[in-house]
């Protein structure tokens with residue numbers, strides 16, 4: 169491949185280089201997500217959607233970072249630092265994958281909502297629900 173091949177452009181698109189192992193990982197994810205769909209999505213569009221999601225998430229986290237922070241994520245307990253109330257909420261699993269907040273005595277407070285948005289927590293929940301179903 170020559171340099172000019174790399175420079176080839178489609179109107180409205182830019183070419184970026186990605187580490188090969190990352191692309192393989194994304195292709196795997198795309199395969200899992202789109203397995204049952206009849207129409208194939210272009211890899212570039214799929215990656216674009218992923219990036220847009222994480223940009224949106226970063227923007228939200230930036231906005232709320234000063235109020236809520238993920239303090240620690242452990243297999244049985246998630247700690248969320250609440251700078252507004254100056255406390256650390258302890259969220260524990262109840263009834264399978266539901267999270268229960270000790271300071272609000274609730275399953276649907278801001279801390280639980282925030283915890284759900286954390287990728288580390290989503291992975292934890294995913295692993296837990298897999299274990300429950302097997």
Ligand SMILES: [Zn+2]
Nearest residue numbers: 269272277279
């Ligand atoms: Zn709470």
